[in-house]
Amino acid sequence: EIVLTQSPGTLSFSPGERATLSCRASQSVAGDQLAWYQQKPGQAPRLVISGASSRATGIPDRFSGSGSGTDFTLTISSLEPEDFAVYHCQQYSSPFLTFGGGTKVEVK
Amino acid sequence: EVQLVESGGGLVQPGGSLRLSCTASGFSFSSYAMIWVRQAQGKGLECVSYISASSSTIDYADSVKGRFTISRDNAKNSLYLQMSNLRAEDTAMYYCAKRGPAGSMDVWGKGTTVTVSS
Numbered sequence A: 001e002i003v004l005t006q007s008p009g010t011l012s013f014s015p016g017e018r019a020t021l022s023c024r025a026s027q028s029v030a031g032d033q034l035a036w037y038q039q040k041p042g043q044a045p046r047l048v049i050s051g052a053s054s055r056a057t058g059i060p061d062r063f064s065g066s067g068s069g070t071d072f073t074l075t076i077s078s079l080e081p082e083d084f085a086v087y088h089c090q091q092y093s094s095p096f097l098t099f100g101g102g103t104k105v106e107v108k
Numbered sequence B: 001e002v003q004l005v006e007s008g009g010g011l012v013q014p015g016g017s018l019r020l021s022c023t024a025s026g027f028s029f030s031s032y033a034m035i036w037v038r039q040a041q042g043k044g045l046e047c048v049s050y051i052s053a054s055s056s057t058i059d060y061a062d063s064v065k066g067r068f069t070i071s072r073d074n075a076k077n078s079l080y081l082q083m084s085n086l087r088a089e090d091t092a093m094y095y096c097a098k099r100g101p102a103g104s105m106d107v108w109g110k111g112t113t114v115t116v117s118s
Helices: none
Strands: A011-015 A018-027 A034-039 A047-051 A063-068 A071-076 A086-091 A103-107 B003-007 B008-013 B018-025 B034-039 B044-053 B059-062 B068-073 B080-082 B092-099 B105-108 B110-117
Touching: A011 A018, A018 A034, A018 A086, A018 A103, A047 A063, A047 B105, A071 A086, A071 B003, B003 B092, B003 B105, B018 B034, B018 B092, B018 B110, B034 B080, B044 B068, B044 B080, B044 B092, B059 B068, B080 B092
Parallel strands: A011 A103, B008 B110
Antiparallel strands: A018 A071, A034 A047, A034 A086, A063 A071, A086 A103, B003 B018, B018 B080, B034 B044, B034 B092, B044 B059, B068 B080, B092 B105, B092 B110
């Protein structure tokens, strides 16, 4: 099983700042099959990035994903008030889908 | 509108059983793999079970193997999770999600709450 580690658990920013979130895999994620999801309190997760770098439908271009192998990054270029949330990474290569523990992006 | 709606959650005693359902609409349900994901209060996401479009491939997290059974009825656009021998640690919000063409989960339901307590 591929274990995904997201650290730190919480990041604090002011609106307008650039946020960089990390997701590290215990072994290489084949085909860069890694996704990022945004989750707000009381809501279901929402797909943000798939294939490590492709934005999902309706996701603004301030969101970008990068990385390959075992190290992946989600970048929010300029935080808007609605971006403060928890972000989860997920690998969907094999043998079983696994998630990281999540990173909360909070207002400083 | 593409939509997933879960139902069947509730309060159950340890050792009891529950059957969750997920009804899909707005897309060709029979063409896509589906998963169940759970989230305990204040915790991260855990993939519980996976089923391919034709039900030919099924898999479970080790934490539920032997206790949970996933199934689907493509004629009814429905996904199911039969949960038995429930434990306190199964208490969580349970989401169903669609696996999109890119492989990631592109549609999620709002979830149904399962509480295992005496």
